[in-house]
Each structure stands twice: as C-alpha cells, then as structure tokens.
Amino acid sequence: MRPRLLTIPARLLAAAALLVALVALGCGDDGPPVDARAPSILSVRATTPMTQGTALGVTVADVDAAGDDLRLEVSPPDDGPFALSPERPLGEGELFFPLDARLVGALGPGRHPVDLVLAGADAESEPYPYFLDLTDALPIALTRGPSGDVHRNEVAVLEGDGFLEEREGTVEARFVGTFTPGEGAASDVDASLPVELAERGDRSRGLVTLGAELGGVGPGTFEGTLQLASVLAASGARTESDPLDLTLAFLPPEVFGVDPETVSLEQIVRVRGAGFLGGDDGTTSLLAAGSFTPEAGVSQPVPESELILAFVSGSEVAGPIRAMEVGGSLVSELFGAARGRFEGTLTPLLRTGEGNFEGAPAPITLTLGPLVQVVWVRFLPGFYDSLARFGLAASAGVIEERIAARIESIYADWNVDVRLERPTDFSASGYATVEVGGPDPNGRGLFGYDNTPGKDVGNVRLFDAIGGANAETQEDGYPGFGGVFVESLFGFSAHPPEELDGAGPDPDPLFDEIFDPVRDESATLAEVRGEGERAASVNRAIDALASVVGETAAHELGHSLGLADPYGSSTVFHNPGDSPGCLMDSGSVRPFGERASQPGFADTHLCRDAPGYLDAILPRE
Known part of the structure; x- marks a missing residue:
C-alpha cells in the first residue's frame, strides 16, 4: 500500500481523551487499562542569540495527549510561568513558540536558565531545563553575495551574520548600480528586496529572490553594489552592512x-x-x-x-x-x-x-503510463460522531488507515490508488472522492449510495464525487445524497439506538457479538494500541467496522467505475442473484459476516465480467 498521511481534527482527539478520563473515573481494579499518556519534550532548538519574536522549536512526543489550549510554559527561577502560544498551523513533530514581549522584557539581555513545560487542557510534560540567550542588538553583516551567471527569480544565498526570523524584524537587500540588457541602453537600478532567514537556527545565511526589480525581466548584466539593512521589530533599531561590489549576468530561461x-x-x-x-x-x-x-x-x-x-x-x-x-x-x-x-x-x-x-x-x-484511478476517501464529522456511538472514538487516526487498506485490497489487481488526504499530484479532474459520514441524509437507512450521474462505463469520469447532494440525480427521482453512511449499520443490531427508525436489514447476532463489548464500555486509547485484557475484542471491532465501511466504499466506487454488468444495460447496477463474496451483488443479499471479513464467510472479490473489464480500463501495467 502507498504511504498515507491523515490529519485528525483536534476536537476529535480531545473527545478521545475525554473518553479515557471518564473510563478512569468509573473503573476499579478489574477495569480496562487507563491511558495515562502525557506529552514529552524531546529537544529544543532556537536561533541564537534570541530576541523578541525568536521561535523556540520544540520536538514533542505524544503531543495529542495534551489536548486543547496548547501552550509552552516558560519558568525562570524566580518568576513566571510565562505562557507562549504556538505558531499555526501546528507542525508535524516540531512545534514553534515565538518569544513574546512580556517574557523578553521581564528577563532582559543575558543568559537565563528556565524550565519549559508543554501544557494543554488535559495533560502536561515534565519540566525540560533550557537556557535563553537574549539580546537587544542583532547587527547585520554581509560577507558574500551572489555573483556570475544567474536567472530571473533565482533564490540567491547571502552570507554574513544577523539575519532575522520573520517575527524578529526585517532585513532588506539594496541593489544600486546599472543594468545593461543584451540589446539596448543601460538603465539605473536602485531596488530593495526582502531577505529571509535561510534556516532556523543559523543567523549566518539569508535568501533573496533576484526579481524583475533588478533591471527588468530579460537577459543582461547588473553591475553595482549590494548592502543589507536590518530593523528589529521590538525596538525599531536599524543596522546596515558594508556595501559589497558585485556583477550579475542574467541568462535566458x-x-x-x-x-x-x-x-x-x-x-x-x-x-x-x-x-x-x-x-x-x-x-x-x-x-x-x-x-x-x-x-x-x-x-x-x-x-x-x-x-x-x-x-x-x-x-x-x-x-x-x-x-x-x-x-x-x-x-x-x-x-x-x-x-x-x-x-x-x-x-x-x-x-x-x-x-x-x-x-x-x-x-x-x-x-x-497506464491510467490510474486515484480515490480520496474523505471522512466527514458525522463519521466521527457515529464512531463514538460504536464505542470506538479512540480509534480515530487508526481505523481510517484500515478502511483505506480494505478498499485497496479489494482492488489490488488494478490501478486504484486510495488516499486519505486530498491529492496534490493530480488535477481536480484526476481523482474521485468518496465521502464517509454518519446518518443517511436521504432518510432511507442506506449503507451507501453512488449519487454520480449515470453509469460511467469506460471510467471516462475520473473525477466522480460520491458524496454531497447531486441535483441531477434528484431530478431523476433517485436519492440525492451520496457517500457511505456508517450509522445505518446499526440496522444489523437487535438493539439499535432509539432514534433510528428501524430502516435497514434484519438484525444479525454476529453484529452485537462484535460490537456490544465496546458499545457497553467504550474502547480506550491504550486498548486501541493493543494493551489490556480487552485488546483483542477491541481490535476485532475496529477491524470489522473498517471492513464493512471499506467494502461499502469499494462497492459505491465500483458503481462509479461502471459496475456491475459493464457490457450490458446502462440501468443495471448490481449482479443478478446471490454469489458468495461478490462485491457488486445487491446489498440485500450480502450477510454482515461477509462484509465484515469474518471467519467462515466468503472473501470479497469482483465477479462475473468485472475483472476483465477492470483489466481493460485500469491495468497495472
């Protein structure tokens, strides 16, 4: 399977943490394991010396355990703590906390020992000892600039000292001289261009983009000087470097x-x-x-x-x-x-x-190369609400991968690429979307519905969106809302939630056998990780739900690809009869155990003329 990244909304992680806390309050010695995770600061780095606006780069383990209201508490020996807010959006693994005026003003220039604590609404880390090296002066210096052959919009490296981070202040590179085009007369140049710090943690290098300000957009030669000017945001203090002579030969593209x-x-x-x-x-x-x-x-x-x-x-x-x-x-x-x-x-x-x-x-x-059908599986907030009703809120961030893996396993012989994030390497016309939500907005208790317009034999619509509302299908008298509707699966239960109207399949005892343990007592994060006496039953429930949701998504995707009966009637969407394990059979003939990949039931696969059809439209080679 191709690697995937998944971003889980913070409110969902907080909900999972709340479930853990509630379980802890109600359990005795024989209860399930309590998830007692806390964030841990692994390392801290910064651009030194520091000033107001310098960001502390904090590498953290288990940051989600902190919950909402994330902050870095900085405690000098005799003061504080001072709470720093993180830069947004939050990074992957490393978080950045800019030093604010209150903290810098209280400490003043010098080397200060502090304790750092990453804290949130739910948990906090152990103190991490660190030193803040503060200064109120960062003079700019330039020792080397670009030279020789360059191109328009080329990012050039400047070497020296005192380059600033974005929140610390501004640095500008002033070019003064003349530009002589390949054809034509020379013209005067006096342009100031913004300079960025090349890398956090290193004040010795900056970056400047050699744009059209330096004599235009065409080829030619710039001759003159380069000088840097720096202004600190906190104090407004300005410093300038010595000018540096340079010659730049701008080449054609x-x-x-x-x-x-x-x-x-x-x-x-x-x-x-x-x-x-x-x-x-x-x-x-x-x-x-x-x-x-x-x-x-x-x-x-x-x-x-x-x-x-x-x-x-x-x-x-x-x-x-x-x-x-x-x-x-x-x-x-x-x-x-x-x-x-x-x-x-x-x-x-x-x-x-x-x-x-x-x-x-x-x-x-x-x-x-061969055509590939990219599929973005988009999990809606309603999916996570329904996940909590299954007692599996703590599986958020885990179950999505298993759902995607189930879809890919069904289409493993063909060029289908399942993603959990919106694709950026294909155009908007180059990938399909399958939305996974909670209740059926059509009010029919459907497990899923392909609301794309018409049977796409040949898969000429790579961009089908199975989800949302489709006015065209509504005009034809069909349900307008598409996607996968997880809450409808409670129709398999002998005791579904009271507000469900009873629409759906006949109850199946296997459903309650699998899900009652977690519906009665929600799974914890520790159990999802495989810890504790209930780990096996929790894992079984996650696998079963992932399989059913994945198979339903694969079934609706099959409709989008032109199944079933691709060489037959344009109004036939399911295989006739009941063949064990056939993905495109009507949902009414597919038992829960088959959908959930349970022992003793047929493995799900493509049947009849579907494999040959997919070989023709989505071959791997």
Whole structure:
C-alpha cells in the first residue's frame, strides 16, 4: 500500500481523551487499562542569540495527549510561568513558540536558565531545563553575495551574520548600480528586496529572490553594489552592512527536466528549470515539439504546441497531462493516445510587457503510463460522531488507515490508488472522492449510495464525487445524497439506538457479538494500541467496522467505475442473484459476516465480467 498521511481534527482527539478520563473515573481494579499518556519534550532548538519574536522549536512526543489550549510554559527561577502560544498551523513533530514581549522584557539581555513545560487542557510534560540567550542588538553583516551567471527569480544565498526570523524584524537587500540588457541602453537600478532567514537556527545565511526589480525581466548584466539593512521589530533599531561590489549576468530561461518522467492522465508534471516568470512580471509557456510513439504503435510527429503551465517559482512550472474522451475512452489532449512515449524538446518562452524572451530547447523524454484511478476517501464529522456511538472514538487516526487498506485490497489487481488526504499530484479532474459520514441524509437507512450521474462505463469520469447532494440525480427521482453512511449499520443490531427508525436489514447476532463489548464500555486509547485484557475484542471491532465501511466504499466506487454488468444495460447496477463474496451483488443479499471479513464467510472479490473489464480500463501495467 502507498504511504498515507491523515490529519485528525483536534476536537476529535480531545473527545478521545475525554473518553479515557471518564473510563478512569468509573473503573476499579478489574477495569480496562487507563491511558495515562502525557506529552514529552524531546529537544529544543532556537536561533541564537534570541530576541523578541525568536521561535523556540520544540520536538514533542505524544503531543495529542495534551489536548486543547496548547501552550509552552516558560519558568525562570524566580518568576513566571510565562505562557507562549504556538505558531499555526501546528507542525508535524516540531512545534514553534515565538518569544513574546512580556517574557523578553521581564528577563532582559543575558543568559537565563528556565524550565519549559508543554501544557494543554488535559495533560502536561515534565519540566525540560533550557537556557535563553537574549539580546537587544542583532547587527547585520554581509560577507558574500551572489555573483556570475544567474536567472530571473533565482533564490540567491547571502552570507554574513544577523539575519532575522520573520517575527524578529526585517532585513532588506539594496541593489544600486546599472543594468545593461543584451540589446539596448543601460538603465539605473536602485531596488530593495526582502531577505529571509535561510534556516532556523543559523543567523549566518539569508535568501533573496533576484526579481524583475533588478533591471527588468530579460537577459543582461547588473553591475553595482549590494548592502543589507536590518530593523528589529521590538525596538525599531536599524543596522546596515558594508556595501559589497558585485556583477550579475542574467541568462535566458532554461529547462532542466521534468518530474516525474512517467505519468498518468491528469497527473501533474513539474518542469524544473530557471528564469521562469509569473504574476505581474509576465507568463512562462513551454514550446513542445518532437515525436510520440503510442504503445504498440508507430511513432508520429508532434507539431510544436505551446503549453501554458502554472507558475510555481522561478525554478518550476507545473500542470497536468490533460485528458479528453475519444470513442468512449480517455486519451491525452496533447498526444491523442492513452499510453506511449514522447521524445522531443521543451523550449521556455517568456511573454512580458518588455517583449518575448525565448530560451534554448532542452531534450526531454516523457512516458505516458497506464491510467490510474486515484480515490480520496474523505471522512466527514458525522463519521466521527457515529464512531463514538460504536464505542470506538479512540480509534480515530487508526481505523481510517484500515478502511483505506480494505478498499485497496479489494482492488489490488488494478490501478486504484486510495488516499486519505486530498491529492496534490493530480488535477481536480484526476481523482474521485468518496465521502464517509454518519446518518443517511436521504432518510432511507442506506449503507451507501453512488449519487454520480449515470453509469460511467469506460471510467471516462475520473473525477466522480460520491458524496454531497447531486441535483441531477434528484431530478431523476433517485436519492440525492451520496457517500457511505456508517450509522445505518446499526440496522444489523437487535438493539439499535432509539432514534433510528428501524430502516435497514434484519438484525444479525454476529453484529452485537462484535460490537456490544465496546458499545457497553467504550474502547480506550491504550486498548486501541493493543494493551489490556480487552485488546483483542477491541481490535476485532475496529477491524470489522473498517471492513464493512471499506467494502461499502469499494462497492459505491465500483458503481462509479461502471459496475456491475459493464457490457450490458446502462440501468443495471448490481449482479443478478446471490454469489458468495461478490462485491457488486445487491446489498440485500450480502450477510454482515461477509462484509465484515469474518471467519467462515466468503472473501470479497469482483465477479462475473468485472475483472476483465477492470483489466481493460485500469491495468497495472
């Protein structure tokens, strides 16, 4: 399975922690294990010397155990504690807490021993001893700047001392001199550009972007001086470096390569290079020319085509391999084929108010690989509310991975890529969405519903959204809301929640056998981790629910892919009859144990003509 990242809302983590606390209050010696986790500070780093605005980088284990109202409490020997708020959004593993005016003013310049405690609404860490090296002066110095060949929008490294973090103040690089274009007369330049700290923890390097302010956007030569000026945010104190002589030769734009070199339709290709423009400065396009050899076909010339990609930075533009439908199948707009190999050149072209500037052609090879169906499984707040009703709120952050793994296991023989975060490497037209929620908003007790418009035989709609409301399906008299509806699964219980109206399947004793232990007494975080006497039954409940939800999502995705009966009627959506383990059988004939992957029941798989159909539209190779 491909690696995935999942971000769990803080309120859900807090809810899980509350469950743990409630269990602890009501348990005697024979109760389930109490989760007594607390955050732990592993290390602290900072850019030194420090001033107001300097951020303490705190690496923390078990940060979620702290709960809401996260803060860093700084306690000098005879004062405090002073509470520092974290930068938002919170980082992965390392949190940053800027020093505020109250703390810096109370301590003053010097080296101060302090204790650091990471605290929240639910728990706090043990004290972590640390020293704050404070100063009220950070003079700027410049020892080395850029030189020689450069490109527009290139990020240049400056060396010296006293470079500042964003909250500490500002540093500007002033360029004074003349710019001589490749063709034309020289012009005066006097421009100040912002400088950023290259890396937290190191005041010896800064970064400046060599933009159009330095004589325009075209090739040419800048000759003059570079001087830095620094202003501290707290005091307004200003310092300047000595001027540094420099000569910069601005080159035309260049293409270095493409990434990745093998792509699928609607996948985003990133073109690496230098001297690219965007925004008010101008646009960057690429002239593509060469030949394309379709899979098992004959090479054909590709007429020169101008590609307009999105500007990312001076060293990158990006855009998708656009797909279009031809004869019921998807092919590349540029190449007119579904798969094959392009060999040719990319030539960067800058279009600006000063004129057009063209770089040299760069040889590239790009392979158009098999189509991939990317699927974003989006968990809605209602899913987590229902998860708590199952007694499995503590499994948030674990069960989602198992659901995604179940979907992938069913489609393991085909090119289906399941994600838990919105894809950024495919265009919005290049991935499907399956929403997993709580109650059925249609009011019918459905486990799931594909509300996309019509049967997509051939899978020409890579972007189907199974979720939300679809007016087109509502106009046809079908349920308008789609997705997976977890709360409807309580229909399998002999004692469902009172507010359920009884819609759904007949009760199945196996459902209550699996879920009653956690419905009666909610699982703890420790049990979810595999600790305690109930760990096995908790794990069984998580696995069963993940399997049912994953299979339901896979079933609705199957409809989106054109199943069942892809070569038959456009109004047939399920297999006829009852074949054990067949994913696309009607839900009414699939027992709970089969959906939940329980021993003694058939393994779920694609049946009839579905495997051959998927081999044709989503082959792995």
